[in-house]
Amino acid sequence: MCGILGVVATTPVNQLLYDGLMVLQHRGQDAAGIATAEGNTFHMHKGPGLVRDVFRTRNMRALPGNIGIGHVRYPTAGSAYNFAEAQPFYVNSPFGIVLGHNGNLTNTQQLQEEMFRLDRRHINTNSDSEVLLNVLAHELQACAHGFDLDVDSIFQAVAGVHRRCRGAYAVVVIIAGYGLLAFRDPHGIRPLVYGTNETPEGTEYLVASESVALDTLGFSVVRDVEPGEAIFIDFNHQLHTRQCAQQPVYSPCIFEYVYLARPDSVIDGVSVYETRLRMGQHLADKVKLNLPVDEIDVVIPIPDSSRPSAMELAQTLGIPYREGFVKNRYIGRTFIMPGQSTRKKSVRQKLNTVREEFRGKRVLLVDDSIVRGTTSREIVEMARAAGALKVYFASAAPPVRFPNVYGIDMPTRGELIATGRSDEEIAREIGADGLVYQDIDSLKTSVRELSDRISSFDASCFDGCYVTGDISPEYLDEIEAARNGTPKKDSEDGGASQQMHLNLMSEQA
Ligand SMILES: O=P(O)(O)OC[C@H]1O[C@H](OP(=O)(O)OP(=O)(O)O)[C@H](O)[C@@H]1O
Numbered sequence: 183m184c185g186i187l188g189v190v191a192t193t194p195v196n197q198l199l200y201d202g203l204m205v206l207q208h209r210g211q212d213a214a215g216i217a218t219a220e221g222n223t224f225h226m227h228k229g230p231g232l233v234r235d236v237f238r239t240r241n242m243r244a245l246p247g248n249i250g251i252g253h254v255r256y257p258t259a260g261s262a263y264n265f266a267e268a269q270p271f272y273v274n275s276p277f278g279i280v281l282g283h284n285g286n287l288t289n290t291q292q293l294q295e296e297m298f299r300l301d302r303r304h305i306n307t308n309s310d311s312e313v314l315l316n317v318l319a320h321e322l323q324a325c326a327h328g329f330d331l332d333v334d335s336i337f338q339a340v341a342g343v344h345r346r347c348r349g350a351y352a353v354v355v356i357i358a359g360y361g362l363l364a365f366r367d368p369h370g371i372r373p374l375v376y377g378t379n380e381t382p383e384g385t386e387y388l389v390a391s392e393s394v395a396l397d398t399l400g401f402s403v404v405r406d407v408e409p410g411e412a413i414f415i416d417f418n419h420q421l422h423t424r425q426c427a428q429q430p431v432y433s434p435c436i437f438e439y440v441y442l443a444r445p446d447s448v449i450d451g452v453s454v455y456e457t458r459l460r461m462g463q464h465l466a467d468k469v470k471l472n473l474p475v476d477e478i479d480v481v482i483p484i485p486d487s488s489r490p491s492a493m494e495l496a497q498t499l500g501i502p503y504r505e506g507f508v509k510n511r512y513i514g515r516t517f518i519m520p521g522q523s524t525r526k527k528s529v530r531q532k533l534n535t536v537r538e539e540f541r542g543k544r545v546l547l548v549d550d551s552i553v554r555g556t557t558s559r560e561i562v563e564m565a566r567a568a569g570a571l572k573v574y575f576a577s578a579a580p581p582v583r584f585p586n587v588y589g590i591d592m593p594t595r596g597e598l599i600a601t602g603r604s605d606e607e608i609a610r611e612i613g614a615d616g617l618v619y620q621d622i623d624s625l626k627t628s629v630r631e632l633s634d635r636i637s638s639f640d641a642s643c644f645d646g647c648y649v650t651g652d653i654s655p656e657y658l659d660e661i662e663a664a665r666n667g668t669p670k671k672d673s674e675d676g677g678a679s680q681q682m683h684l685n686l687m688s689e690q691a
């Protein structure tokens with residue numbers, strides 16, 4: 183899950199995009215980029231690191247124009263250390279096009295071969311997003327009337343992308359001289375929402391991964407982009423929308439509600455915060471059946487993401503809720519960091535115990551999820567070191583047992599602590615005296631009972647059901663073998679990438 187933004191405004195958008203990316207930083211910490219359009223010319227700056235590290239004043243000044251897109255990256259394809267894969271991506275034919283993508287294609291290899299053999303296009307990185315951009319460019323070429331592109335042709339091109347691409351994609355695109363295009367895959371796996379801001383000079387439009395970006399930038403939410411739908415805002419600020427998929431099905435990723443999104447966002451009409459409260463309620467019911475609730479002195483959340491669920495769980499069980507861990511506000515999210523050694527070290531740097539909350543107590547620690555077990559292993563040990571008599575653990579999500587192929591970087595079963603282990607074995611592995619996981623049905627209920635639109639979910643990392651229907655055991659074996667063969671995230675390689683980094687930091691399209 184990356185963060186994407188697109189804007190058509192009446193005044194320069196560089197600062198607005200920067201501020202918006204800061205608000206979406208929790209969706210990607212490895213690279214950031216902005217592309218703006220001024221007439222037919224693009225200006226682009228992208229590079230490795232957090233938003234605040236990538237953009238200096240001189241870079242911001244070099245991003246003029248009233249229309250633009252932005253991206254924060256959490257890689258799922260290619261490498262965290264290949265900065266040529268930072269987004270937006272750019273092609274110059276058949277039109278100037280820049281693109282930012284959140285998600286992950288599952289037929290990248292096949293598309294890459296087609297690109298070379300049939301479309302005669304060169305792909306320069308291992309990023310699926312570069313492939314996606316070239317598919318779109320090819321479809322635009324096929325649908326355009328010579329040099330002219332009209333709204334119908336643009337929507338036909340998106341329909342072509344839907345026919346050829348599999349997997350998850352929420353996308354923002356600028357077509358030079360035409361306007362801002364945004365679309366979502368036919369299952370709506372990754373989120374995308376748009377809104378407006380009325381100014382004396384006309385209506386401004388903002389498209390973003392999460393509604394929190396619209397709130398902070400002063401835009402009013404209009405609605406989510408529907409699965410399979412495309413919206414196009416032309417340079418005259420006219421909005422055009424069309425369903426471009428044959429059989430769209432609302433199947434958003436349930437892990438957005440568990441962890442990925444900010445709690446103050448509303449995704450597909452559902453408040454993320456509210457779903458986390460419900461997860462806490464349902465989890466409390468299961469805790470009652472499985473742990474000695476009467477003996478638990480205190481419920482302690484693992485900051486940040488578990489807080490709403492932990493608070494509601496404590497309230498439901500009638501047990502005091504206390505903040506036993508203090509979070510270093512200067513350390514980012516651990517789960518989306520590249521490299522297991524960095525993640526492990528970061529948990530200790532990020533969280534420290536308030537000893538009084540643990541000394542002589544039987545504590546129930548609550549987290550939103552346990553994925554690799556990096557956090558829970560460390561946290562249980564820290565709770566004991568702080569003097570806890572008993573340490574129980576509850577997870578607001580079910581065990582993560584299956585790889586995610588739709589934009590969350592958990593591609594190998596071997597790295598998931600729950601793969602091949604029972605709940606008791608996992609409890610032993612993390613050193614807890616007892617462990618309770620949310621049931622998958624309760625998790626789905628926590629979201630579904632707040633929505634009249636969502637018919638199904640992508641919950642593949644919990645139940646192994648892949649909504650796009652194209653994921654075979656052989657495919658999973660292949661990506662697992664590829665990852666195990668090339669330890670992409672764990673090689674903390676600096677040298678070659680540094681060079682790339684320097685080149686890219688001065689890139690101007
Ligand atoms: O089992 P693991 O592999 O450790 O992954 C799960 C943990 O990672 C996430 O926290 P993170 O620190 O990324 O972000 P947060 O501050 O939003 O909770 C999540 O909230 C869990 O705490």
Ligand SMILES: NC(=O)CC[C@H](N)C(=O)O
Binds near residue numbers: 589
């Ligand atoms: N997490 C994402 O959305 C990643 C986008 C894209 N697949 C990349 O690796 O850059």
Ligand SMILES: [Mg+2]
Binds near residue numbers: 484485486488550
């Ligand atoms: Mg966490």
